[in-house]
Amino acid sequence: MGRIDRQRGVAGYQVFKDADWIADVPGTTWTEPRAPGQTTFSLRVRAFDATGNKSAFATFAVAA
Structure with a gap:
């Protein structure tokens, strides 16, 4: 897992x-x-950014 390129953004x-x-x-x-x-x-x-770097996951519980 890489770091998101701040120059290119998400x-x-x-x-x-x-x-x-x-x-x-x-x-x-x-x-x-x-x-x-x-x-x-x-x-x-x-x-993810344009070069394929990905951030860590954020997890959400969803209830209706």
């Missing part, structure tokens, strides 16, 4: 649901499509 974010990668997001907004009856899950998000 190119996007990788979103993981539980342990599975589900999306690369170019901005700071993302909508989770939920299965019927799904009420609780965790998301892990990390930033």
Whole structure:
């Protein structure tokens, strides 16, 4: 895991649901499509830059 290049900044974010990668997001907004009856899950998000460096994960617990 590298460090985000401050000169180039963040190119996007990788979103993981539980342990599975589900999306690369170019901005700071993302909508989770939920299965019927799904009420609780965790998301892990990390930033990446244009050269492929990635930040550490941030973890969020989501409850509906």
